[in-house]
Amino acid sequence: MxxxxxxxxxxxxxxxxxxxxxxxxxxxxxxxxxxxxxxxxxxxxxxxxxxxxxxxxxxxxxxxxxxxxxxxxxxxxxxxxxxxxDKSATATAVLSGILTQGTAYATLAKNGENVAIDMSSPNIAKPFSIGHLRSTVIGDALAEIYSKIGYTPVRINHLGDWGKQFGMLIVAYKKYGNEAAIRKNPISELLKLYVQINAEAAEDPTVDEAAREWFLKLENGDAEALALWQWFRDESLVEFDRIYKELGVTFDSMNGEAFYNDKMDEVIDILSEKQLLTTSNGATVVELEGFENPALIKKSDGATLYITRDLAAALYRKRTYNFAKSLYVVGQEQSGHFKQLKAVLNKMAYDWSDDIHHVPFGLVTKDGKKLSTRKGNVILLEPTIQEAVKRAAAQIEAKNPDLANKAAVAHAVGVGAIKFYDLKNERLNGYDFNLEEMVSFEGETGPYVQYAHARIQSILNKAAFKPESVLGQIFSLSDDESWEIIKLLQAFSDVIARAARTFEPSVVAKYAINLAQAFNKYYAHTRILEESDERDARLSLAYATGVVLKESLRLLGVEAPTEM
CATH class of the missing domain: 3.30.1360.70 (Arginyl tRNA synthetase N-terminal domain)
Known part of the structure; x- marks a missing residue:
């Protein structure tokens, strides 16, 4: 068409x-x-x-x-x-397309190309906080958006399971750790140790030096260091898996930084063969034109860095997935790191470095203040989800106490509220965390869009509407408000394409808000169920709006309950 x-x-x-x-x-x-x-x-x-x-x-x-x-x-x-x-011709074409295709509307056929998405990536032995939410939900939404336009997404959870912080944690455990307490409540106890040792390191430089030594032992395969690291990792994954289940997010790969520990030598060999390595103050570096500092590949003590592992990861992902694009959904404070990563890959003569894109995002704050795990100032995600679900349940109880599946709907609304609120903000804009505002059924929120969808299902159920019963009709609607909805529905494919092109899920979230608002305005002024020459067209418009609202929410990882 x-x-x-x-x-x-x-x-x-x-x-x-x-x-x-x-x-x-x-x-x-x-x-x-x-x-x-x-x-x-x-x-x-x-x-x-x-x-x-x-x-x-x-x-x-x-x-x-x-x-x-x-x-x-x-x-x-x-x-x-x-x-x-031509309003009638456009309405007929748009509504017929949605009536026929349902949620497949605006979906493109698979093109056989993969998009690797590095997302979520929490640090082992630390609690999953609101700070990790953005990477998780932005990455998951981009995966759905790219799938919609024909790509195969590969969700990669590049766990922060390596690095000097594990040396720091081992030092803390050996100084203050209690095995029984950690086994009983692993993440909170490990967090206490991490906060305590960082406070001590700020005053005593020997703590930092001890941490470096333990991490070097870990890299070299020391049995005690590896055993402690494995224990911290296993305990963390139990908690992470529980939270991912709550969020409805899955991964195709859980290969974290540690996975690349035995793959870095090849990278260093390639850099050496291409004569790209030089020595600076005892460290091994790659000089980069246009950068203030060179890319630090190995420290003077032989320890590797993030960029060494990310180079190994980039090579592994290209070989394994042959990606058309490789996205890194990581905070904007890491922009310099990813510019260096691309520059080094470019110097290595890998033209696919152009297909690597850093997808940065702004910070979540609380009362205007930056959150920090190291300083013990965090908003934990799991209790936040529980509180959001509780608040959603209270509103459902007040509005619809006889709802049959209140617990499931409250969960869908509470979790959806947190995800939607994050995704409606443009990536680079941070936002201040406000749970009350997130879970509100009024305003530009996930529950507002979900409620519009549920209202449409109620109308369609009352009319016993079946899309196949109106196929082949010419749809004419006489009012301006229905025309605004038609134009929004027609724009859906352009919205998805723009969201993919700009790596910006907020485009879809804002579209969903606009569509819900347009329908609610129409609903307030039009008797959809009233017998008239336009009744079939009005019901078809409601059905099509419901389909596209549901699909918009799905692209954002948010459920669309049929009753609320």
Whole structure:
């Protein structure tokens, strides 16, 4: 089916005598800010130099020549050619497409290409906090979005299970640790040890030195160090798995940093063969043009760093998954690290380094203050989820006490509220954590969108609506509010494409809010169930809106209950 942008681009290309290609025209098409200005607008400024005319005259000339087939009208407004869509034809095409395809609407066929997504990646022996939420839910949403447009996502949980912090933890355990207490309550006890030893290290530099020595032992396979590390790791994964289950997030790989411990020698050998390694103050580095500092591959004591392991991981992932894109959903404070990673891979002559993308995000704060595990200032995710579900349950009890599956719905709403609130914020914008605002059924929240979806299901159930019963009909709707919904539904595929192109799930979340708001406005002014010539069209519009709301929420990892 030719969409309306294609139709407008074809109509313009036919009268522009190759001045612009269809693709160039499509890229220039805009959506007017006011609906009375039309549904699509083409700015003619770029043609002024070529045609040697004032832009408003060019617009008038084009309108005289354009064939208006498929459009209600085409008019010139100053330097713009404005297209008004044929409302009935557009509504029929959009609604028929959704009635036929259901949630498969706007899905593209698999193209056989993989997208590797490095996401979540919590540190072993530390509690799973709100700080880890962003990487987890942004990465999971991007996986669903890329799957929707034809790719196969590979979700990779690159666990923070290696590094000097384990030397620090081993020092703490040997100084203060109580095995029985850790076995009883592993994560909270390990966190206490970690906070205590970091406070001590701030005052006593010998603690830091001892931690470096223990990590070097760990890298060299020391039996005691490995046994303690394995114990800390196993206990952590039990807690992480429980939280991932709560969030409904799964992974294709749990290979953390430690997995690459025996794969770094190859990287160093390749760098050496390509004559890229130099020595600086006893450390092994790769000099990089345009960077203030070189890439530090090995410290003077022989210990490796994040970038060494990330180079090994990048090579492993390319060989294993042959990715078309490799995304790293990691906080924006690591931007410099990923620029260096790409630069080193580029110097190694791997052209696929261009397919690596750092997907940065801003911080979550509480009362405007930065959170820090090291300082013991964290919001733990598991009790936060429990509190969100409790608050959702209280609202459901007040609104619909006879709901049959209240516990399941409360869980879907509570967890969905936390995820949606995170994802509606543009990645690079941090946000201040506010659970009350997250779980509210009013405002730009997940529960608001879920409630709109549930309301639609109630309407459709009352009407005993079946999509197959209206297939083949011409749908005409006379009001402006339904037209706004039609245009939003038509834009769904463009929304998904933009979200994928910009690695920005907030595009989908904001779209879902806009669609829910548009439907609620329509619902407030229209008797959908009333017998009229438009009843089938109104019910079809409600059904289509419900389908797209449900699919939008699914792309964000949020459930869409049918009752609330």
């Amino acid at each position: 030719t969409n309306d942008k294609q139709l407008a681009a074809q109509a313009l290309a036919a009268v522009l005598d190759n001045a612009l290609s269809e693709a160039e025209i499509t890229n220039l098409l805009e959506t007017p800010k006011k609906s009375e200005m039309g549904d699509l607008a083409f700015p003619v400024f770029s043609l002024a130099k070529t045609l040697r005319k004032a832009p408003n005259m060019i617009a008038l000339d084009l309108v005289e020549k354009i064939t208006t087939a498929g459009f209600e009208k085409v008019v010139a407004t100053g330097p713009y050619v404005n297209f008004f869509l």
